[in-house]
Amino acid sequence: MSSASSGPLVVGVDSSTQSTKVLVVDAATGEVVASGQAPHTVSSGASRESDPEQWWDALCEALRQCGAAAREAAAVSVGGQQHGLVTLDARGRPVRPALLWNDVRSAPQARRLVEELGGAKVWADRVGSVPTPSFTVTKWAWLAEHEPASVRATAAVRLPHDYLTQRLTGSGTTDRSDVSGTGWWASASESYDEEILRLVGLDPALLPRVVHSGEVAGTVHARGELPFSKGTLVAPGAGDNAAAALGLGLRPGTPVLSLGTSGTVYAVSERRPTDLTGAVAGFADARGAWLPLACTLNCTLAVDRVAALLSLDREAVRPGGAVTVLPYLDGERTPDLPHASGMLHGLRHDTTPGQVLQGAYDGAVHALLGALDAVLDADADRSEPLLLIGGGARGTAWQETVRRLSGRPVQIPEARELVALGAAAQAAGLLTGEDPAAVARRWGTARGPVLDAVERDEATLSRISSLLSDAAPLLNGALDGAHGV
Ligand SMILES: Nc1ncnc2c1ncn2[C@@H]1O[C@H](COP(=O)(O)OP(=O)(O)O)[C@@H](O)[C@H]1O
Numbered sequence: 001m002s003s004a005s006s007g008p009l010v011v012g013v014d015s016s017t018q019s020t021k022v023l024v025v026d027a028a029t030g031e032v033v034a035s036g037q038a039p040h041t042v043s044s045g046a047s048r049e050s051d052p053e054q055w056w057d058a059l060c061e062a063l064r065q066c067g068a069a070a071r072e073a074a075a076v077s078v079g080g081q082q083h084g085l086v087t088l089d090a091r092g093r094p095v096r097p098a099l100l101w102n103d104v105r106s107a108p109q110a111r112r113l114v115e116e117l118g119g120a121k122v123w124a125d126r127v128g129s130v131p132t133p134s135f136t137v138t139k140w141a142w143l144a145e146h147e148p149a150s151v152r153a154t155a156a157v158r159l160p161h162d163y164l165t166q167r168l169t170g171s172g173t174t175d176r177s178d179v180s181g182t183g184w185w186a187s188a189s190e191s192y193d194e195e196i197l198r199l200v201g202l203d204p205a206l207l208p209r210v211v212h213s214g215e216v217a218g219t220v221h222a223r224g225e226l227p228f229s230k231g232t233l234v235a236p237g238a239g240d241n242a243a244a245a246l247g248l249g250l251r252p253g254t255p256v257l258s259l260g261t262s263g264t265v266y267a268v269s270e271r272r273p274t275d276l277t278g279a280v281a282g283f284a285d286a287r288g289a290w291l292p293l294a295c296t297l298n299c300t301l302a303v304d305r306v307a308a309l310l311s312l313d314r315e316a317v318r319p320g321g322a323v324t325v326l327p328y329l330d331g332e333r334t335p336d337l338p339h340a341s342g343m344l345h346g347l348r349h350d351t352t353p354g355q356v357l358q359g360a361y362d363g364a365v366h367a368l369l370g371a372l373d374a375v376l377d378a379d380a381d382r383s384e385p386l387l388l389i390g391g392g393a394r395g396t397a398w399q400e401t402v403r404r405l406s407g408r409p410v411q412i413p414e415a416r417e418l419v420a421l422g423a424a425a426q427a428a429g430l431l432t433g434e435d436p437a438a439v440a441r442r443w444g445t446a447r448g449p450v451l452d453a454v455e456r457d458e459a460t461l462s463r464i465s466s467l468l469s470d471a472a473p474l475l476n477g478a479l480d481g482a483h484g485v
């Protein structure tokens, strides 16, 4: 144990879309004693793919940056971007790059699968979610259609965090939160859905064992490149949103808005979600509850791209004007417009670049707030502060846009890496036998300033909603036949 720390050390990992972040945390106090970060690359054009081996290299590099502290860790847990399809051959090597959550090429397969199983209600009742192109099941169906040789070469199917956990332990495991985003796990029975697996021709033997909260996924076996000692415990891990919910010590009904590559809005619920409109994904959380969540494909990266196009700093927003921006550069998931592209409307001679940039923030936040009511249970307190997390939460323009368009108080937790902290809390819970959310509450991770509510900017919200409905044929890609983003 390091002389400065009072408890055993644990490692929490966030393998997200853009990078891997690692925290070494004192399990007794929650103090972050070391951290590391290494980037990933994502393909551009129509696809969004990453090489799983790059995630492993990034994890090793981020751990190296943590120095001696990582060697003292007694337990480790991996949180990761959800939904990605990782296909491994018989030797455990990736058959091809992983298809990521924001790759919308499987939109036709998503539509077809909804119909083939009997419609949206059947999916919502059984799986808890109506699959969009983000869901793993649609990606497997896409692969079967477009690359049958890759499917034939596949001996194991994993999610991103499963892949990393397997490289640590040597055995194929997943967890309740992440498996609930595959589309082949029935939330009603909490088991793999054999009918859906048959529908897409996926042998259940290729899938990992689901490890539950409080159970051990294994111990570290791949010591060669890693700083861990033999026998270091590996926790089940989690999807990144469920890990952040753990990291905040979230109680039912408190809403979270996360601003990263994806924008997400979610809350913990005791009730299993079954939204048949498809706007709310009925995820399980990483304990025994649920995590109804809505997700956008275009958040910080899309707004940063608009700022770059305008040659502006991301904070150089200006109020006023009536320009409306739908920043759907990657197609969109909420609202469900996989073939959409970005749209600018209401340009005048006196429109300034800063107003266009503000329009992009407004368009991104409008999509998330539009789903907030659907995510919250009917009895949730609507005046409670929104917890704002993710890389974007550090930006003033993001904070002020959320405040103005939500009309709610906004709380900014001082703790930065909530996904990695949640994973660390899960690892700590494994050592102490505590509920990981209680560990995070003990660490005080959600503490941070609360920005008071301001009057909700109804005019901007309704201007964006009107453009969305007036431009529906264009956004659906029906007019230009542009079905590739
Ligand atoms: N100070 C800041 N102000 C505004 N945005 C920021 C700031 N720092 C980072 N970001 C944004 O955070 C994003 C990364 O957020 P993060 O939650 O780490 O993403 P992900 O988990 O998807 O990889 C970047 O795209 C960047 O736009």
Ligand SMILES: O=C(CO)[C@@H](O)[C@H](O)COP(=O)(O)O
Binding pocket: 016, 017, 018, 080, 081, 082, 083, 101, 134, 181, 240, 241, 260, 261, 262, 263, 264, 281, 295
């Ligand atoms: O698809 C979803 C949730 O359904 C995304 O939230 C991914 O989990 C990616 O997360 P980030 O890389 O943006 O953190």
